[in-house]
Amino acid sequence: MQHGITLEDIYNFDETGFAMGLVATAKVVTRAEMLGRPFLIQPGNREWVTSIECINSTGWVLPPCIIFKGKVHIEGWYQDMALPADWRIEASGAVGTLLVDALLASSFTVSVVLRPSSKATFPASVTVHRANYDDLEALTTAFQGQDAVISAVGTFDAAIQRTAIDAAAAVPSVRRFIPSEYGGDTSQPGPVSFARFPQAKREIVEYLDSKEGITWTAICTGSFINWLLELENAAMGWDLSARKVSIFDSGNRPFVVSTLGQVTRAIISVLQHEEETKNAYVYVKSFEVTQTQLLGLIERLSGTKFEVKHLTTEEIAQRGVDHLEEGDYEHGYPEVVTAVAYGPWGFLGFGEQAEKWNGVLDLPKEDLEETVRDILKKKGLLKE
Structure with missing residues (x-):
């Protein structure tokens, strides 16, 4: 009570x-x-x-x-709530956690900025600063002596990066800001009419480009294949535990996916290829696949036939828009993301560009079957 x-x-x-x-x-x-x-x-x-x-x-x-x-919960939704002092809202981010470990393994000196309420822990070699993300003075202090700032805020929180950009631009040592992209090609104008998040991310890059004395790199990685297949909520049509999948449009449109390991390697390599990646969209991948190809591989490795439902990206886009207008973000956001990802707008259709940048960044080639096999094994679905 x-x-x-x-x-x-x-x-x-x-x-x-x-x-x-x-x-x-x-x-x-x-x-x-x-x-x-x-x-x-x-x-x-x-x-x-x-x-x-x-x-x-x-x-x-x-x-x-x-x-x-739920399918999606965004930390920013809770910021204006009058929560009692003994309630705490925490977010966890796989990209940020893995990235810190990868940077340390690559001999980078790492500092982390956390909100004052966060209880996240890091190795003793990591310097931890506490600051609200809209606190310009605190962020400016935290960025002192740093060469680069890497943002790992959530997809739908892109706008909160503006204060961090202002702080980074005010610190002479900071030469590079990597905004939180790690997904589709947000430079593409196509899906913006019904999906707001690509526009918000693109505006952040434009804001960065307007700043003097600092450079930027926007890293487009495609969907995270680990999340695509491992989540239990039919994210983007895949529900492996229930042996169900929704195929959108023909199912034969190629789209780019990356492992979380490849994403962190790409970020580190961008820092190591400073001139080549200056003020540029960089495209990387682990694989370029189709829904049909991925389904066939999953069925073969699991020894199970999946129940398949066919939908169009137009249908799922409209459903998402309707849910968002009703205030149903739990369903609306994933539906809009699904439509953008599988649709004909090129949001994840940058396989050729990614092939070029993988070479520039010296990223390793990965094995799709081995990756899917590991995911199925983790979920207890791999055929013996």
Whole structure:
């Protein structure tokens, strides 16, 4: 009751996400974009809701917590919430964590800027600064003596990089700023009419380009194949655990994907090829594949036929736009990203450019079958 949540708001969920025990219409706290406002849930709805008290199968009460289960949750959604002092919102980013390890392994001196509330930990050799990302003075202090600033903010938080850019441009030692791209070719104007995030990222690059005394590199990597296939929420059409896949359009349009390892190698190589990558979009890849090719490989290695549903990118784009207009970001954002990725606009269709840049950056060739095999093994789906 401490936070104004009554017994009627408490639902018991089994591992499938179905409500157990209490079956009635009730208002519960759910979905991040509603910022704590109640949501009317009906009997039989498959909704993931706030979990205040968790009891495991042997009856032990777990520490009170809030578990967010969804296709996308953006840290920025929570910044204006009047949270009690004993509540904490944390984000975790695979790119940032892996990148720090890779930079240290390559003998770089690394400093990290974290929000004051973050409990992330790093090796003792990493200097950690605490600063809000809109605190110009604190960021300017943190960047002193650094040669480069690498941003790893989330896809939908691109705009918050402006203050960091101002700070970096004000520090004489900083020569390079790498904005948070690590995805599709945001220089392409095609999808912007229904997807806002490419435009936001492109505006950040334009803002960087307007700054004197600092250079930039925008690194386009395609989709992360690890996330594409490993996530449990049918991200971009793939739900390996359920043996289901949605194929968009013909399924034969090539698109670029990269492993997380290749992404970190590309970032490090950009720092080592300063002149070649100055003020440029750089395109890298692990593989260029089609949905049909990827499905065939997965079915062969798993020994399982998948249930296939066919959709068009126009359909999924409109569905995403409709959900966003309704305030349903959990579904809307992934749907719009899916449409942009698989559509005819060239967002992930830079395989030829990536081949050239892979050579410039001396990136290794990777094996698609071996990569997919490792993912299937991790998920317990590899055929014996």
